[in-house]
Amino acid sequence: MNQPIRPVPAAAIDRILEFAFAEDNPRGDITADSIVPTGSVANAVVSAREPGVLSGGTVFSRAMKMINTDIEITQLIEDGQKFEVGAQLLRVQGPASSVLTAERVALNLLQRMSAIATATSQLVELVSQTKARIADTRKTTPGLRVLERYAVRCGGGVNHRDNLSEAFMAKDNHLALLGEGEELSQALKRVRSQLGHTTAMEVEVDRIEQIPAVLDAGVDIIMLDNFDLLDIPAAIELINGQAIIEASGTVSAQTVAAIAQTGVDIISSGAITHSVRAIDLGLDMVIA
Structure with missing residues (x-):
């Protein structure tokens, strides 16, 4: 990484670890405590059994x-x-x-964490020739968000x-309670008047017809949710630089490049945190 x-924060890591060890080791390790000779010293390495991007070294430590x-x-x-098969990581x-x-x-x-970093890196590389940035969502594992968000940054x-x-x-379920057109615009304007000037305001739309009312309210970010690829350019033209444009839904390694090439600013993906398979890493004892 260049930056x-x-x-x-260490305190956030430790809170997660305390919970994890309370679950995994509530009253001691019966096996290790009874069979490992007293005074035995382990020399071990964590090695990669498949390629990926590392994240979580401090957490491991x-x-x-x-x-x-x-x-x-x-x-x-x-x-x-990045690492390749066989690389020694720790x-x-x-x-x-x-x-x-x-x-x-x-x-x-x-x-x-390394699986999330790897999945994110793949999407980042696929959009590297565009202005689009890859973002995560709140579709994280409850209790692990701070670690999974860090992995996305990695x-x-x-x-x-x-x-x-x-x-x-x-989002869509909020808008369903607010009405359409002028009714929606007025509701969003009321919110804008009550929010502090440093609080960003984003609205998700799933139809191009919703955009004028949202624009009229002066929101900061418009999310195009599950838009057909052919409809995104028309939405971008309608927004015309008046808001940051985020695309979300059906984002994958197969679709992300085409979405980015439309000119959106942000592409958000829930899959990079909720659908990854753990990278195969192993801790192996080094026998002298």
Whole structure:
């Protein structure tokens, strides 16, 4: 990555890890505690069994150290970097019993975050010759949003609003309660008059006929939701630079380039967080 990736606060990582270990290790590790010889030291590496983009090195490290601060982790490539099959990503050394106890939680998060970074990177590369940026959505795993959003950044994507409190975004079910045409426009204007000047206002439309009323309200962003590819240029012409244009729905590796080439500003994808398959990474002991 060319620019530093905004990190996740340590306290946020630790809250997730505390919950994860309470689930996975509530009363000790029966196997590791009973079979691993006292004083055994593990020397291990995390290796890639398929190509991808790394995300979650710090999370992996904090997971290991939450079980035992004597475990030492060396990250061999940076978050946001691509890796190939067989690449060594992290090196682990420390009390063997503790490494084995921490292994599953640490790897689960590293694998999921790297999968999201990889999926995001694929879309980013496919639109790299356009002005479009790839963004995530709120379709994240409950409790893991802060990590999954970081993984999107590792893949070169950008984040949508973090939560319901951060920005105004009226979607189809909101609009269904507000009416059409002038009625919709007036409702949005009332909202605009009540919001602070730093609060962004986005409205989702699923028909081109909705755009004039939304534009009249002076919103900041218009989301074209599930628009047919042939209808996007007409929507862009109608908006005519009066709002940021976001496209969403049916975004995939097969469709994203064509969507970007229409001239939209943002393409948001829920699939990069809700539909990824964990990258296959393994922690293997190094036998001297």
